[in-house]
Amino acid sequence: MALEQTKRAGMTKLFTGTAPHRVRLGVNIDHVATIRNARGGKHPSPLAAALQAEAAGADGITAHLREDRRHIRDDDMIAIKAGISVPLNFELAATSEMIAMALKIRPNAACIVPEKRQEITTEGGLAVIGQETRLADQLAPLKEAGIKLSLFIEANQADIDAAVAIGADIVELHTGRYCHDSMGRDGELLRLQTAAQHAASVGIECHAGHGLDYDTVSPIAAIPTIEELNIGHFLIGESIFRGLPAAIEKMRQLIDAARPNPAGIN
Ligand code: PXP
Numbered sequence: 001m002a003l004e005q006t007k008r009a010g011m012t013k014l015f016t017g018t019a020p021h022r023v024r025l026g027v028n029i030d031h032v033a034t035i036r037n038a039r040g041g042k043h044p045s046p047l048a049a050a051l052q053a054e055a056a057g058a059d060g061i062t063a064h065l066r067e068d069r070r071h072i073r074d075d076d077m078i079a080i081k082a083g084i085s086v087p088l089n090f091e092l093a094a095t096s097e098m099i100a101m102a103l104k105i106r107p108n109a110a111c112i113v114p115e116k117r118q119e120i121t122t123e124g125g126l127a128v129i130g131q132e133t134r135l136a137d138q139l140a141p142l143k144e145a146g147i148k149l150s151l152f153i154e155a156n157q158a159d160i161d162a163a164v165a166i167g168a169d170i171v172e173l174h175t176g177r178y179c180h181d182s183m184g185r186d187g188e189l190l191r192l193q194t195a196a197q198h199a200a201s202v203g204i205e206c207h208a209g210h211g212l213d214y215d216t217v218s219p220i221a222a223i224p225t226i227e228e229l230n231i232g233h234f235l236i237g238e239s240i241f242r243g244l245p246a247a248i249e250k251m252r253q254l255i256d257a258a259r260p261n262p263a264g265i266n
Pocket residue numbers: 028030064091111113121122152172208209210211212230231232233234
């Protein structure tokens with residue numbers, strides 16, 4: 001189905017609520033740490049990048065403390081939480097070690113992601129279906145600590161319903177396949193639109209991210225029920241050429257242009 005038809009058949013018919021005007025942009029600074037770790041030492045500093053991102057208009061900072069500490073490390077998380085003024089979104093696997101770390105750091109949100117040691121990046125969404133009781137028990141301390149619980153999932157209705165059932169506050173829809181499969185992109189976009197609409201209809205906040213760049217961000221930012229995008233690898237890579245503030249500002253412009261805000265409401 002062509003994109004325009006997809007929009008007509010999917011989004012406009014499905015969405016009946018009020019769209020939040022401004023999509024929040026969370027900047028993921030993991031790969032600043034990747035570069036630092038290539039040589040050891042302190043440069044470039046993920047905290048300095050987070051502060052620069054904040055000054056350039058990032059609405060939040062995202063960082064993934066992986067079990068193998070391949071990029072962000074424990075001391076980075078502590079320094080970032082203490083240093084930034086915008087919300088921190090802490091990505092973590094559902095392990096007792098990471099949950100204890102999140103309880104120590106007290107981020108604004110904890111985004112639970114699946115994690116495999118061998119993967120280059122987070123490959124798919126969290127398996128929620130069939131794991132509801134285990135996840136609800138394991139993640140309850142995060143909610144009790146007042147940390148918003150976010151689940152990084154594939155864009156499908158059943159996983160969203162399972163996320164609601166375990167008391168998650170947010171679902172983040174995995175946009176990796178939409179970004180990387182250019183042949184199947186229209187179908188993936190429809191899947192994301194339908195899932196984001198479903199999330200709104202069952203009252204759970206909807207975010208999206210993974211693999212987004214200047215070429216792919218606009219149709220995702222245009223989905224009216226998506227409230228936040230988390231973008232990392234492309235922005236850090238692009239900052240080599242234009243600097244981090246300019247890379248973020250251009251992304252911000254593309255997001256804003258995709259979600260017009262005639263009333264100027266934030
Ligand atoms: N959202 C989640 C849950 C992620 O795990 C990642 C990658 O760490 C991102 C967003 C950002 O993806 P990318 O670095 O490809 O922009």
